[in-house]
Amino acid sequence: MIDTSRLARISGESGKEAIQIQRQIVLPWSEAFRISIRNVTLRLGRALITGAGVVLGIAFLTSVVTSKVVQDGLSASQAAQVQSLAAATAGAIGGEETEAEGIAADVEEESGRQARQIWLVIMSLLVCGVGITNSMLMSVTERFQEIGTMKCLGALDTFIVRLFLIEAALVGILGSVLGLLLGHLGMLLIFCIKDGFSVPAKMNWLTMLGYLGIALAIGTIISLVAAVPPAVRAARMAPAVALQTEI
């Protein structure tokens, strides 16, 4: 805990007064937000590079997911067509057998496709995570001097971490939204060109929105998690060391 009497000794004031004045060191969240937003907007180039990792990763993830939802939608509408066709030609005996065979083949093909898609999603998350970690590391490293300076001005380690976390969250959210739009619309366009412009009408939009929300959360969380280790490391450095670091 904070030993106010010791602080009072440094400040040359009596312990009682020290408690009254609340010899604190603070960085209100509102100020932290202001500083972080400034950091993102004024260093837009840097933020874009950091964000690019998020955008690409999330775009890839979203495109994989979109293609799954679209294909599900297409096969559902195909199945409906097949069913109505079967109903139209009702009475034709022997049709049942061939249909059963077709479904079995479909199931096999479907499980293979799903395994591939899961694999792709995992890969895309890895790509996303590595990209974001790398760029976060860079954006922290290039600001060692600034971190050292802030610590000289009285910043606690937690302030530094807080600033970088807010920044990472902002970049994560913006990058994810951009990536979402890019991946989703891009994939949709490809399907539209391939299968006709009725594709969007055939897909399940509720499922799609759910997936997009998950992708947004994943992008934000990954960029937060990626920012923590370098930010904590930088915050813990002795100010002299941070100040001396040259890049």
Place this chain on the structure above:
Amino acid sequence: MAKIECPECGEEIETTGIVTVCPNCGADLREVMEAVGHEVQSFRGDLVRDDSVTTHEFIVRTRGLTKIYTMGEVEVPALRGVDLDIRRGEYLSIMGPSGSGKTTLFNMIGGLDKPTSGSCFIEEVDMAQLDAFELAWLRCRKIGYIFQTFNLIPVMTALENVTLPMIFAGMGTDELMDRGQELLALVGLGDRLHHKPFELSGGQQQRVAVARSLANSPAIVLADEPTGNLDLQTGKEIIDLLKELNLESGVTIISATHDLKMIDVSDRIVHIRDGEVERIEERAELELDIGTLGSEHLPGH
């Protein structure tokens, strides 16, 4: 608790053994205290200071300060046992050739790095005893820093740079805006409040840094080659500004420098070489009361 008499002014002093200077005239009491069988404990930082005395003659003291950097197998001794007493309110210059350990000493005194051995006391408090929060507190309120490379936060305006330490100190928005503007006006940048560092010249950036160092009315301003990146004229202006602040607010200025212009304004010059104090020059001719003047006008809002 025992009563002793000050050998200089005759003041009767009650002491627990921690106070070693006379609260009245600042005389060294250690001899008298030892004579009456008092253990002199002032070098121990874990003791609570007697509250009847709020100021000490020496604002900073270092004892046997060493710093050894290890680079892989090689050990580089940057400081080899520095004993230095820095008086309250003085303008102290630390001079020495490149690599002599000025920046290293600056870092130790400023609580920016830990010594390999030895101790550094600020207001009789051993810095090694302070935890992370207390160190941050010390840096925030008791010490102002000025660097050769200015080190302003590039995305912040001059005013925001100056007010950042006040935000950390928990000052209210109105108050810190006023004080920030006041400080920038003081260093002659009243019309440059909303300029970013890259829109300012080197000299102007250093002025902002000087204003920022004074943000929370520190007792000490530490400057590491503040004129190192400035031309002759601009450097002179910064030195004059620091001297003015030193005289007017009594803030102790400790400046590492190669700059011979600094000699004119310094009360004392510490020459260091190879990590050791080579000699200390007093500016006796400036003499008189600059030292005591400082302790009377303690910095305050």
